[in-house]
Amino acid sequence: MPQKRKPPRLWLRAEKQRDGTIRNTWIIKDGTANIRTGCLEDQVDEAETKLAEYLAEKYEAPRGGRSSEIKVGDVLTIYLDEKSESTSRPKETEQAISRLNEFFGDKLVSEIKGKLCRDFAVHRKTQSGSRRDLEILRAALRYYHKEYGLDVLPAVTLPEKSVPRERYLTRSEAAALLWACMGWEKHGEGKSVFWTRRRDQKRMHLARLVLIGIYTGTRLGAILNLQWMRSTTGGVVDLERSVIFRRADGERMAHNKRKTPVKMARRLVAHAHRWKRLDGWSDEKAGLRYVVNYLGDPITKPHKAFRSARAAAGLGEDVTPHVLRHTRGTWLAQAGVHSSEAAASLGLTVEEYERTYLHNDPDFQQNAADAY
Structure with a gap:
């Protein structure tokens, strides 16, 4: 009995180059036809x-x-x-x-x-x-x-939702990560810890990412798309109003990935003014477009550099860029910020914020605990 024809699919093919080397490239297999993807x-x-x-x-x-x-x-x-x-x-x-x-x-x-x-x-x-x-x-x-209509609409069974991450940075860990972004490396443990600085500063661009993440809780993708001017491809840092508009002009938003505006902390505003000057902006001329950039170019995949900074800071593999957002939520709860205001700054509903972060509040359920 003949087998069912498989639909078009990706296939990794090894190709021999003119210099004798082997290079793996993706092709599309459609029956007997092989279509190059480049x-x-x-x-x-x-x-x-x-x-x-x-x-x-x-x-x-x-x-x-x-x-x-x-x-x-x-x-x-x-x-x-x-x-x-x-x-x-x-x-x-x-x-x-x-x-x-x-x-x-x-x-x-x-x-x-x-x-x-x-x-x-x-x-x-x-x-x-x-x-x-x-x-x-x-x-x-x-x-x-x-x-178009189906006689029977099947039910799609979804896996259980992942357990929310509990990992966040302490103040000392956040400081260590920033130091690592600026080229320093941590050596030793405990009282014998010392730092040395690398000659090549290839992680400096991450300092902006880390500071924005910790001070605003903005998701990684939105941080990388932030620009100094309004656009349809990313949010904008409005220094006149001290507000980050995380949503691009005309951008559609997923219901669970809200991009609400967020007020900037005074310290972050000071950093942002300095960054904008360094990026060549002045009253007379425009400078670099993206807030977080590497030698002027936008960043699409910062994970390799982030892993390098994480290792230099002596932090574990559980520290990812998304941990910066959890750090913001946790620190807001620890500071006793009202749930509605904290949730709005993170782009969450009050219910989502309280479920994820409120147990970090030092007064969490204190009245209930001492009721009698």
């Missing part, structure tokens, strides 16, 4: 985007019908073509559709059961990542059913 092995995101574009161009998926006759790949193709661009995070949606298509593409909609969703979570190897992808699958199925 993406190297480490350009996974770009290759997934190429595959998504290929799927959108190649197929004219059926509109409506029986769930036992419609393939999941067709549902994903229609969602990619008609809806993904209007989502709050179109690039991430395209990448998720590529991953979903690789696993679910050749399966029928009627085959979507709890076990298949759990198998995908195992295949994805990350609980939070699989949950986000399956949420997009659920959205694609609902969109298809609403627009």
Whole structure:
């Protein structure tokens, strides 16, 4: 019995170069055809985007019908073509559709059961990542059913939500991380600790990222997109009003990734004025565009430099850029800031803030504890 034809998918192919070296590149396998993407092995995101574009161009998926006759790949193709661009995070949606298509593409909609969703979570190897992808699958199925109709709309089983991270930086850890960003390295432990400074200052750009993260609790992506002027590609630092507008002009926001304006601390305002001067801004001329930049260029992936700074500061692998946001929330709770004001500065609802951070308040449940 002939095997089912697999849908187009990414394949890592080793290619021999003219100088005899071997280079791994991503191609799209579609039956017997191999389509070059022009993406190297480490350009996974770009290759997934190429595959998504290929799927959108190649197929004219059926509109409506029986769930036992419609393939999941067709549902994903229609969602990619008609809806993904209007989502709050179109690039991430395209990448998720590529991953979903690789696993679910050749399966029928009627085959979507709890076990298949759990198998995908195992295949994805990350609980939070699989949950986000399956949420997009659920959205694609609902969109298809609403627009074109399915006789049966399957239920998508999601993994449990990850336990919120408890890790945050102490004041001394935050200071050590800043020192490391400015080129210093920590040696020894306890009373024998001493610091030395590197000659090459390749982590200086991270100092801005760390300070903005600690003082505002802004998410990493929004920090990297911050600019000195209004734009449609990122938020803006308004020094006249001492406010960071984290949302780009006209940007759509996910319901769970709010980008509310945040008031800047006086210390951060002073830093920002200095940064803007260093970036070449004056009354007469404009300077560099992005607040956090490396030699004038915007930063897309700061993780390697952050790991280097983290190691230089003597901090563990559990310290990630997102910990800066948790540090802000925790310090606000420890300072006894009112929940509504603290939640607004973080872009959270009061319920989300109290559930995640309020237990760090020194007066947490004190009245209840001493009621009798």
